[in-house]
Amino acid sequence: MILEKVINKIEIQSEYKDFVDRYIDNVLTEFKDKIHSIYMCGSIPKGTATPFKSDADFTIVCVDPKDIDYERLSKIKDRLLEEYPILTKIDTIICSMDDVLSKPNEWGFWVKIICVCVHGQDIGKQVPPITISPEFIVDLNKETKDEVDRIHHSLSNASDPKMKMRYIKGYSKRLIRALYSLVLENTGVWEDDMVKMKNAILDYCEIDPALVDYLYACYLDSNVGLEEFLGRADEVYCYFENTLNAMAASRNSLY
Template sequence: MHPSATFGVDADGLISLPPEAPPQAEYHALLDELRAALGAPNSPPLHSLYLYGSVARGTARPGASDLDLCLVLQHPADPSGLLHLENLRQALQARQPLVSKIDFDIGHLQQVLARENHDSWGYWLKHHCRCLWGEDLRRGLAPFRPSRRIALAVNGDFFAVLNDYATRLDREPQPHETLRLQREASRKLIRATNLLRSEQEPSWPHSLDEHVQLFVLHYPQMKGVIDEFRQLATATRPADAGFSSRLRQMAQWMSQQAAHPCPRD
């Protein structure tokens, strides 16, 4: 059972490439500051820097959206180098009201180019990122075809990640932090539903709404559940105290379904 028209792919059935409009003007100064800080002599040598998420797509909301970056280092960073990057990230985040959070995904050149990471790092750079600085590794990558293997490579950690979110939420006393964690967990859960796809599924979801659409197509009985998480992914106030329990339950259900995905194909 498939949508009447496929989505998220081009005429050849390959996953669509993201548009590359100029970054929103509000973020130019911040991105320039980041490039300068990461290229400083005391930082681990950087091979290339990539932007992804809402800022890369040009849909960010100043003061509300996260800033998401992939850092590809020339060599593996030692503990002091990683600590330097974390301190830099926290310092930038603390003095930048323009973004709610700054995230660094850190890898090194050999790791990113390794054959075993083609479906994770390779896919992510090609289809989610735009190069801000350095040699653009995306140029050496062909567009990917929809595959459950890619979904597993990107979100196969969902069970551990969602349960960690639930544990952190159980301990979090601050409403603003609770809201942030609930939103992040909901987005992770929704994107992870793509790994329940079959190998025959021709569509590839990009937005949260497309993930929900594809999930409900195959699991219509779960529409109410996934709609709740979709609402919480962009909520402006925290959900009730039962959220962490529902999150664990959904993670468990998804883990069970992952062994036999998409029974309605």
């Protein structure tokens, strides 16, 4: 099965159009000819964002990510968050053109399938069609362990209650996405709706359903005990890692 794009048409709501334009203008002004193209994913380009609850997710593609100074980018983000309080936060991922084209099952997947181009030439169109397979699922999760370790560390060391809740919500979402990637051969599509992800995991994963329901509940309401959450999250990741390793071993045995 070939993966289809999550967002086929940009439908930004009127409340967010000025913000998106301002973000793009600010980034282009700050970094001038360093930018190849800019992308969005999530609820804003889909037209389903909720004021004061939704965040903004951008991806910048450039020749060399070192050309984009994070401190200068952070100042743009902070300024726009003050001007547009309807946003909860602004996240920006930076990758190179080479990342997208040389890693089709990782960065190529992200830009081609998850994101939609809001400025410049869509480099995702140069990525070959992505076929759902064990090889793709393993490649897709190459950086999952590092991401999980980073979030786990940040959460364990967070002292501010609001930051803890944000990390718990983000950690829950990341683990649900990781579990969902394991069932892509069953669903045939990449979902970005958390309820559909959860239900597919319950249908096709041999994981304790209570763990999945707990993760989803924490995603909705992250005001939970830290030690209990980390313990449950570790159980989920252990299942994920074992399943992924078995998938990788099965793939390798074919060569």
